[in-house]
Amino acid sequence: MQKNYCLECKAEVTGDTKTCECGGRSFVFGDLKITDGEVTCECGCKEIKTTCHMDFTDKYLNSGACVKCGKPIGIETYRTGEDALWWG
């Protein structure tokens, strides 16, 4: 099942969250679950092979896949206001 988690506090968030309640701006999404307080693939694997990096004005996105089962996993990081200036 598709889930979105904050990488800072590991809280589940909605897909359109840009800043977590903890202030975190990095989110991981895909077929994920929490194992021992860490975000892992649904198969339990913690390793992601990153295959693609994309830059957007307000965020950047690393997409990849679980090294074990190959399910797609993405990590998106929203830029802070200061970072965004470089792209304005």
Ligand SMILES: [Zn+2]
């Ligand atoms: Zn958070």
Ligand SMILES: [Zn+2]
């Ligand atoms: Zn997996």
